Amino acid sequence: MSTPLNSRARALRLTAIGLGVAALGAGFAFAAGWVGPDRLTPKRIVDTFEAQAGHYPGYRKNHAKGVCISGYFESSGQAAELSSARVFSQSKVPVIGRFAIGGANPHSADASVATRSLAVEFTSDDGQRWRSGMNTPPVLAVNTIEGFYEQVLAMTPVPATGKPDPARLQAFFAAHPESAAFRQWVKDYRPSDSFANSAYHSINAFRLIDAKGTVHYMRWKLQPLTPFDPLPAQVEDPNYLQNDLRQRLAEGPLRWNLLLTLAEPGDAVNDPSQPWPAQRRQVNAGTVVIEQVDAAEQGACRDLNFDPLILPTGIEPSADPILAARSAAYSESFNRRSREAAHSGVQP
Amino acid sequence: MNATFHPLLRGLHWLMALLILSMLFIGVSMISDLSPRHSLLVNVHKLIGLALLVLVVVRIGVRVFVGSPALPGDLPSAQRWAAKASHLVLYGMMLAMPLLGWGMLSAGGYPLPLQLPALLPQDIRVYALLRQAHGWLAYLLFATVLLHLAAALVHGLIRRDGVLRSMWSGRVN
Numbered sequence: 227m228s229t230p231l232n233s234r235a236r237a238l239r240l241t242a243i244g245l246g247v248a249a250l251g252a253g254f255a256f257a258a259g260w261v262g263p264d265r266l267t268p269k270r271i272v273d274t275f276e277a278q279a280g281h282y283p284g285y286r287k288n289h290a291k292g293v294c295i296s297g298y299f300e301s302s303g304q305a306a307e308l309s310s311a312r313v314f315s316q317s318k319v320p321v322i323g324r325f326a327i328g329g330a331n332p333h334s335a336d337a338s339v340a341t342r343s344l345a346v347e348f349t350s351d352d353g354q355r356w357r358s359g360m361n362t363p364p365v366l367a368v369n370t371i372e373g374f375y376e377q378v379l380a381m382t383p384v385p386a387t388g389k390p391d392p393a394r395l396q397a398f399f400a401a402h403p404e405s406a407a408f409r410q411w412v413k414d415y416r417p418s419d420s421f422a423n424s425a426y427h428s429i430n431a432f433r434l435i436d437a438k439g440t441v442h443y444m445r446w447k448l449q450p451l452t453p454f455d456p457l458p459a460q461v462e463d464p465n466y467l468q469n470d471l472r473q474r475l476a477e478g479p480l481r482w483n484l485l486l487t488l489a490e491p492g493d494a495v496n497d498p499s500q501p502w503p504a505q506r507r508q509v510n511a512g513t514v515v516i517e518q519v520d521a522a523e524q525g526a527c528r529d530l531n532f533d534p535l536i537l538p539t540g541i542e543p544s545a546d547p548i549l550a551a552r553s554a555a556y557s558e559s560f561n562r563r564s565r566e567a568a569h570s571g572v573q574p
Numbered sequence: 575m576n577a578t579f580h581p582l583l584r585g586l587h588w589l590m591a592l593l594i595l596s597m598l599f600i601g602v603s604m605i606s607d608l609s610p611r612h613s614l615l616v617n618v619h620k621l622i623g624l625a626l627l628v629l630v631v632v633r634i635g636v637r638v639f640v641g642s643p644a645l646p647g648d649l650p651s652a653q654r655w656a657a658k659a660s661h662l663v664l665y666g667m668m669l670a671m672p673l674l675g676w677g678m679l680s681a682g683g684y685p686l687p688l689q690l691p692a693l694l695p696q697d698i699r700v701y702a703l704l705r706q707a708h709g710w711l712a713y714l715l716f717a718t719v720l721l722h723l724a725a726a727l728v729h730g731l732i733r734r735d736g737v738l739r740s741m742w743s744g745r746v747n
């Protein structure tokens with residue numbers, strides 16, 4: 227041991243050590259967002275969903291009401307030259323998934339919600355998985371997560387009517403001209419009478435990577451092979467779509483073509499609010515065949531997170547900021563419902 | 575007994591110190607981040623985390639095999655005990671953190687990086703417990719790292735007893 231320090235030097239050095247360690251601790255609290263500016267976080271988004279729709283332990287924090295399904299994907303082989311992902315060449319790929327309606331309330335009436343969704347997981351024989359969540363609208367109203375949050379706030383139900391305040395919604399749309407394509411979709415929207423005859427869209431763009439490493443930007447859509455019929459004007463059954471699905475599947479499997487739309491230079495590949503021109507090349511990658519539906523909220527899909535960034539080799543995300551935001555928010559929702567299941571034993 | 579740590583242990587120590595501190599900062603910042611940085615950080619986090627698992631196994635092997643320098647003889651026995659215990663706790667946490675990460679992704683039904691096999695069957699309740707343990711243990715690890723750092727600096731700047739140097743330069747006096 228060296229000569230002891232005089233008391234002044236010792237105090238100075240101790241202070242320096244204390245300050246250094248405290249600075250590191252403060253940096254950590256800042257990185258975690260415990261101190262510092264108020265930021266838009268996954269937690270805040272999920273809190274807002276729950277504040278608006280109510281707290282339903284164990285349920286998904288959005289698209290809360292749904293049913294698990296299963297079937298397979300029959301690849302046509304036509305997309306194999308665009309992407310090295312095994313799903314596009316394997317002849318029959320097992321699929322599980324979930325039909326749902328939009329919104330964070332698991333007790334909404336099926337016919338009362340415009341947005342319907344289909345989430346799927348393809349598991350190919352090389353062990354890779356592809357998960358995706360698709361919605362009925364082909365575009366989003368916004369192209370940033372801040373815009374999405376403003377939209378959620380603008381849709382806050384007014385206690386008196388249980389519906390959003392029309393003036394507030396109008397102000398939101400006026401402030402977001404990028405929502406034009408979405409507003410047009412809402413205007414033209416004629417609800418169909420079934421999950422089976424609805425089309426589901428990836429909305430966000432992804433990159434297909436072929437065997438040579440060439441990148442092709444694309445969006446996809448599941449195009450129903452079941453013909454369109456309009457939703458009746460009066461629907462009494464709150465579980466109309468789920469019951470309809472059961473009935474149809476009792477009679478036989480349901481089919482959708484997986485259509486990949488390829489972007490051309492100049493198309494908005496990172497902006498989910500902008501549609502691409504109608505004449506873009508489409509490739510029919512194969513057919514999704516759904517054979518089975520489970521009891522409401524039960525089944526293999528329940529405990530999965532359909533994070534749209536769970537992708538096989540051969541498919542990569544675009545730089546669309548909504549994709550990263552979805553991945554972060556879905557994880558927060560999954561964590562929360564997993565805790566609710568573990569601690570209070572509550573699950574749908 | 576040597577007066578300094580084996581060069582391999584010193585290299586591993588500083589490499590892992592840097593990686594673990596980065597992992598702690600990346601971990602807490604990525605989960606509150608909605609920007610495209612989120613996806614990048616999560617992927618980097620998983621890969622560095624798995625690399626740390628390999629490194630800690632190697633390090634424990636080397637540590638058991640070559641041993642460590644003795645602590646200064648005049649160190650009070652309570653401090654001696656605290657030093658030994660905190661080092662054991664640090665090794666335990668360095669081993670547990672990546673295993674929890676791997677285990678929780680398995681139980682959550684997530685695909686694993688590098689096509690690694692699942693450590694556990696899928697179970698959302700087990701996922702919940704492991705995910706929370708991963709968070710709480712990370713905070714405990716950070717607190718222990720801060721204490722460890724403060725103690726090392728007290729040795730190096732105040733006691734100046736060669737303990738910090740035994741990990742830092744390998745030269746005695």
Ligand code: HEM
Binds near residue numbers: 287366560
């Ligand atoms: C920034 C915008 C969005 C946010 C913050 C958001 C948030 C969420 C959250 C938190 C869930 C629950 C996830 C879980 O617990 O597993 C969810 C479900 C879902 N979202 Fe989104 N979403 C967004 C945009 C979209 C878009 C653009 C689509 C479609 C392309 C979409 C499709 C779905 C689907 C299909 C589900 C149901 C998943 C399932 O059934 O497991 N979402 N969303």
Ligand code: HEM
Binds near residue numbers: 598674676679710712
């Ligand atoms: C020494 C190693 C590791 C350290 C120090 C560490 C640290 C952390 C920290 C501080 C968090 C944030 C926790 C919270 O605030 O709740 C976190 C989250 C996470 N860690 Fe680690 N981690 C390590 C290894 C791993 C490994 C090996 C994996 C996976 C292979 C992993 C996967 C994750 C994931 C997926 C999350 C966030 C999950 C979510 O979105 O909720 N970690 N980690």
